[in-house]
Amino acid sequence: MLKKGEEVYARIIVADDSEDICRLLKRALEKDGHSVTVMYDTRALDEKLCSQAELIILDVMMPGEDGVAACARIRSFTDCPILFLTAKGEDEDVLYGLGAGGDDYLTKPFSLPQLRARVEAHLRREQRVPVYRFVSGRIHFDLQAKRVYVKEEELPLTKSEYQLCEMFARHPGLVYTRQQILEEIFGYDSDSSEAAVREHIENLRAKLAAFGASPVETVWGDRIQMECRKGVSLIRILIQYMFLCGFTACLIAVSFWIGLNLLVNKALHILQMPGNGWRRKRRNV
Numbered sequence: 001m002l003k004k005g006e007e008v009y010a011r012i013i014v015a016d017d018s019e020d021i022c023r024l025l026k027r028a029l030e031k032d033g034h035s036v037t038v039m040y041d042t043r044a045l046d047e048k049l050c051s052q053a054e055l056i057i058l059d060v061m062m063p064g065e066d067g068v069a070a071c072a073r074i075r076s077f078t079d080c081p082i083l084f085l086t087a088k089g090e091d092e093d094v095l096y097g098l099g100a101g102g103d104d105y106l107t108k109p110f111s112l113p114q115l116r117a118r119v120e121a122h123l124r125r126e127q128r129v130p131v132y133r134f135v136s137g138r139i140h141f142d143l144q145a146k147r148v149y150v151k152e153e154e155l156p157l158t159k160s161e162y163q164l165c166e167m168f169a170r171h172p173g174l175v176y177t178r179q180q181i182l183e184e185i186f187g188y189d190s191d192s193s194e195a196a197v198r199e200h201i202e203n204l205r206a207k208l209a210a211f212g213a214s215p216v217e218t219v220w221g222d223r224i225q226m227e228c229r230k231g232v233s234l235i236r237i238l239i240q241y242m243f244l245c246g247f248t249a250c251l252i253a254v255s256f257w258i259g260l261n262l263l264v265n266k267a268l269h270i271l272q273m274p275g276n277g278w279r280r281k282r283r284n285v
Contacts, residue, residue, distance in 0.1 A: 009033045010123050011052055015042050015067070016059035016085065025057065028112055029119065042070035050078040055122055060086035060097060068100045075101035079146070081122040081159050085110065095199040103159045104186070121187060125163075139208075141166060150211040160185060161204045 012034050014025045022038040029036045039045070042058065042065045050056065056078070058067035065073075071082050084097045084105040094105055104122065106115055140149040146162055148155040157165060163185050168176075176184075178194040185197075 009035075010054035011035045011037070012119070013037050013039065013045070013049065013053045013056045015039050015045065015057065015062070015070070017041075017062050018059070021059070021085070024112070025115070028116060032116060032120070034119075041065075042067060045070055045074050047074075047077040050074050050080070053078065054080050055119060056080060056082045057119075058082060058084055058102075060084055060088065060093075068097050068102075071097065071102050072100040075156075075158065079157075079159060079162075081125075083115075083118060083122070091193060091195045094193070094196055098160070098196050098199050099203060101158045122159075125159075139165075139169060141169060150208070153211060155207055155211060157204070157207065158200075160200050161207070164200055164204055165208075 009032075012029055014022055014029075014036055015038075016022050016025075017040050019040070022040070026036045026038050037049070037053075042062050045056075056074075058071060060067040062070070067084060067086075071084075075082075081103045082101065084102050085108060086093065086097065086105055087108045088094075097105060104118060106118065138150055140152075141147075142149070146159075148157055148162060148165055155165075164181065167181075167184060168174075178197045181197050181201075182194060185200075
């Protein structure tokens with residue numbers, strides 16, 4: 001991938017059975033400086049071709065092998081972002097595509113400026129490559145290669161699943177809503193839904209569980225947290241919260257008792273002062 005100024009120039013594959021759409025996308029993306037390869041049959045997507053691509057745009061409804069099946073097949077030898085174009089906008093169709101390894105989707109008819117913006121956003125994320133690793137519990141992250149290992153075995157994650165896993169691992173114990181995850185991973189202007197986030201999380205959870213790791217948990221119905229370091233759980237958080245509340249209550253009680261004693265002592269002192277009517281009455285008696 002080449003960079004020039006703020007723009008990213010990449011090798012992109014467009015697979016769609018519509019010649020008009022292929023021609024439109026090729027012209028638009030090449031205008032942005034990208035190298036675009038067009039194909040009308042997803043069965044031509046082989047390992048050699050996909051390994052050289054930095055982003056793939058797939059039409060879902062394709063003759064022969066459809067886009068979702070192609071995505072599931074090529075995911076074994078490419079981890080580049082895959083963007084679906086689909087005329088089906090129902091949640092179950094989107095979840096099916098994301099579950100097969102897709103990273104994003106646009107429904108037809110789509111906005112060409114929005115598609116170009118999505119492409120640039122995914123490519124910019126590819127450029128954010130840290131040059132170090134970090135370990136969180138049993139999970140090891142190679143941030144340069146964007147790979148995750150559990151017990152020295154590589155975890156086969158899609159781009160979006162990796163981003164989720166890294167986000168959770170960088171903030172262990174922090175609880176996210178699905179809306180926060182949606183904005184963090186896909187951006188504020190994404191067409192992705194909370195249902196898509198749920199599907200990515202379930203896929204990530206299943207893959208981690210297959211390797212004997214279960215750090216991602218849902219708490220209070222719709223909030224998600226991951227603890228990879230010390231296993232901070234909801235129960236532990238509640239215990240800490242109750243301890244803090246109890247400690248605060250004790251401080252308040254002690255402060256109240258000290259203040260009340262001071263007031264009583266002050267009142268007694270005033271009543272015992274010379275010239276006080278109460279003392280005069282006692283003398284007369």
